Amino acid sequence: MSRPVVEARGLTKIFPMPSGAVTALQEVDLLLDPGESVAITGPSGCGKSTLLHLLGCVDTPTSGQVLIDGVDVAGLNDAARSRLRLTTIGFVFQRFFLLPMLTAGENVDLPQLEAGAIRRDCRRRTLELLDYVGLADRVGHRPSQLSGGEMQRVAIARALANRPRIVLADEPTGELDEVTGEQIAALLHRVHLDGTTVLIATHDRNLASSAHRRLVLGGRDHRLHEPGVDR
Amino acid sequence: MTLAILAWRTLLRQPARAVLGVFGVAAVAALLFDMLLLAGGLATSFRDLLDSTGFDVRVTATEALPGMGPYLEGVRDLVADIDELDHVADVAAVALGTIAARGSEDQDAISLPIQGYLGTVRGGWKVLEGDDLPREPASSGTVVINRAAAEQLDLDPGDELLLGGLKIRDRWSAPPQRCRITGIVEFVFEQGHTPSAAMDLDTMEGLAGRKPDRAAFLMVSSAPASADIETVQAIRDRFPNLHAYSNAQYVQQFQAHDFSYFRQIAVVISTLTVFFTFLLLTALLTVSVNQRLGEVAGLRALGFRRRRIVAMLMWETAVTVVVGLVLAVAVGAALAVVLDGILHDMPGLPDRLHFFVYRHGVLVRFVGLILGTGLLSLVYPAWIAARLPIAATLRKEITT
Numbered sequence: 001m002s003r004p005v006v007e008a009r010g011l012t013k014i015f016p017m018p019s020g021a022v023t024a025l026q027e028v029d030l031l032l033d034p035g036e037s038v039a040i041t042g043p044s045g046c047g048k049s050t051l052l053h054l055l056g057c058v059d060t061p062t063s064g065q066v067l068i069d070g071v072d073v074a075g076l077n078d079a080a081r082s083r084l085r086l087t088t089i090g091f092v093f094q095r096f097f098l099l100p101m102l103t104a105g106e107n108v109d110l111p112q113l114e115a116g117a118i119r120r121d122c123r124r125r126t127l128e129l130l131d132y133v134g135l136a137d138r139v140g141h142r143p144s145q146l147s148g149g150e151m152q153r154v155a156i157a158r159a160l161a162n163r164p165r166i167v168l169a170d171e172p173t174g175e176l177d178e179v180t181g182e183q184i185a186a187l188l189h190r191v192h193l194d195g196t197t198v199l200i201a202t203h204d205r206n207l208a209s210s211a212h213r214r215l216v217l218g219g220r221d222h223r224l225h226e227p228g229v230d231r
Numbered sequence: 232m233t234l235a236i237l238a239w240r241t242l243l244r245q246p247a248r249a250v251l252g253v254f255g256v257a258a259v260a261a262l263l264f265d266m267l268l269l270a271g272g273l274a275t276s277f278r279d280l281l282d283s284t285g286f287d288v289r290v291t292a293t294e295a296l297p298g299m300g301p302y303l304e305g306v307r308d309l310v311a312d313i314d315e316l317d318h319v320a321d322v323a324a325v326a327l328g329t330i331a332a333r334g335s336e337d338q339d340a341i342s343l344p345i346q347g348y349l350g351t352v353r354g355g356w357k358v359l360e361g362d363d364l365p366r367e368p369a370s371s372g373t374v375v376i377n378r379a380a381a382e383q384l385d386l387d388p389g390d391e392l393l394l395g396g397l398k399i400r401d402r403w404s405a406p407p408q409r410c411r412i413t414g415i416v417e418f419v420f421e422q423g424h425t426p427s428a429a430m431d432l433d434t435m436e437g438l439a440g441r442k443p444d445r446a447a448f449l450m451v452s453s454a455p456a457s458a459d460i461e462t463v464q465a466i467r468d469r470f471p472n473l474h475a476y477s478n479a480q481y482v483q484q485f486q487a488h489d490f491s492y493f494r495q496i497a498v499v500i501s502t503l504t505v506f507f508t509f510l511l512l513t514a515l516l517t518v519s520v521n522q523r524l525g526e527v528a529g530l531r532a533l534g535f536r537r538r539r540i541v542a543m544l545m546w547e548t549a550v551t552v553v554v555g556l557v558l559a560v561a562v563g564a565a566l567a568v569v570l571d572g573i574l575h576d577m578p579g580l581p582d583r584l585h586f587f588v589y590r591h592g593v594l595v596r597f598v599g600l601i602l603g604t605g606l607l608s609l610v611y612p613a614w615i616a617a618r619l620p621i622a623a624t625l626r627k628e629i630t631t
Contacts, residue, residue: 049622049625049626049629050622053621053622053625053626056532058528058531058532058621058622058625059620059621059622059623078536078537079536079537082531082534082535082536082537083534083536084534085532085533085534086533086534086535087534089534091529091532091533093529093532093625094629095525095628095629097525097526097528097529097530097532097628099237099526099530100244101240101241101243101244102237102240110533111533111534114533114534114535114539115534158533162534170625171629174629
């Protein structure tokens with residue numbers, strides 16, 4: 001049996017606020033096997049993004065453990081966590097976060113070069129990825145010259161640049177219209193079919209239904225449940 | 232994509248802000264450059280003037296500046312005695328005076344400052360037209376005058392200059408003495424359009440009708456194998472009542488007293504300009520970072536390490552500062568010429584004395600100060616970018 005790509009054990013996240021502590025996650029457990037596609041749904045503010053941030057090593061839990069490829073990330077320093085994010089995790093954000101002064105191609109080049117790729121190999125991979133997301137003819141275009149859907153495609157290409165073990169997509173269709181959202185959902189589904197583990201946080205039913213497994217976050221207990229389970 | 236290119240592209244993203252930043256740095260740094268030129272410029276220029284006479288030691292009767300204190304008595308013997316010292320190559324005594332001068336008998340007299348030289352007559356001026364004073368003893372009865380005197384008295388080399396005399400109601404009560412002008416010269420310490428003349432001491436004393444055998448100061452040049460400080464010590468040992476100073480010591484005295492105002496002003500304004508540069512760069516970089524916190528958080532989430540983000544900011548600062556520096560040197564140099572001209576209008580200053588003087592090391596100090604300030608100004612914005620909480624920033628970006 002292969003090792004899980006991501007494992008969360010008893011994850012709790014409490015945000016201290018002036019008006020009192022707010023619990024976002026409570027004792028959340030999650031196991032993602034290689035090649036799985038999981039959608040986490042739930043109402044706004046239920047902690048979906050928080051869970052992705054904890055699993056993506058950009059935040060630390062109040063308690064609990066996150067293991068990426070069997071490694072407890074709590075024991076890693078900032079540089080090691082950065083390296084882990086660069087090589088093992090691919091992020092897709094709701095707001096894309098493409099660098100506006102770079103072209104689509106350069107945005108996809110960026111994480112590869114940061115990881116130490118050779119420029120020629122990096123460009124070849126970028127062209128492959130932009131072709132994969134259907135933007136082979138937009139390599140030299142800046143984000144301001146692309147539509148929202150195209151920007152998210154570039155962001156997905158960027159997330160795949162260093163061949164990550166898992167792609168974490170946080171509301172990837174949140175800024176897009178329904179038709180474009182469906183296209184992005186289809187693209188993420190294809191990424192999953194091509195062997196990459198995908199974890200999507202969304203309240204978009206179409207997007208969630210394209211996933212292999214669906215979990216619901218929220219409710220009074222701030223835990224993950226199978227859909228339809230009474231909590 | 233190197234960080235330098237990324238920084239360059241980031242700057243070009245807001246070209247107006249980048250240009251304003253560069254111009255801001257250039258303007259403040261130009262002022263700093265000028266203040267560094269001013270801080271020691273006057274002393275350097277003064278030293279150059281002293282050195283240009285070819286004498287490296289001055290001797291006076293008291294601690295007062297040459298010409299400002301009592302005269303040296305028995306100067307002919309004194310010059311001969313000093314000339315015999317092993318460390319000495321040459322000695323000249325200089326007497327100062329003022330006399331009425333005319334170009335012709337029917338011309339109105341002007342007041343003409345005169346320097347009378349005993350011993351080696353050289354170095355105090357540059358011949359522009361005609362000839363220098365002849366070597367002793369043939370120099371008696373000859374004079375060199377500067378361009379201002381020549382123009383005011385309408386005289387040329389070879390003409391006669393009428394000196395002294397007393398004229399009452401168009402009649403000479405005591406006739407003037409005639410000196411032949413050998414050349415038109417430019418004095419080292421020439422001041423604007425002030426007429427001036429030089430002759431040997433015998434001729435000068437002849438004009439007074441007596442031989443007081445006095446001089447305002449002596450100028451001494453050290454023997455080739457001797458350092459100026461050794462010459463000074465030799466003179467002090469031999470003549471304990473006299474005051475001997477090397478050019479360097481003389482300039483140090485000036486710097487400690489007469490030139491200290493300029494130094495103090497330069498230090499105060501330099502400090503302010505460094506502080507303004509720091510504030511300007513810190514404000515620009517902080518605004519720039521705050522405007523793209525989401526992007527920075529995005530880059531961090533993608534796996535960019537903190538130090539890479541700081542390095543990117545460092546490149547942005549470096550580009551702004553380096554372009555600003557180049558402009559600052561050009562603007563500062565032009566401004567220095569203008570300011571020097573304004574300060575030069577102060578009365579009593581030699582034409583060849585300058586306030587803003589480029590010296591060895593000024594550029595290195597200037598670049599070091601600005602780059603150091605740039606690095607310092609990076610601390611706060613770099614701290615914001617490096618320490619920003621990635622998750623909280625991403626969340627905030629989504630909700631705003």
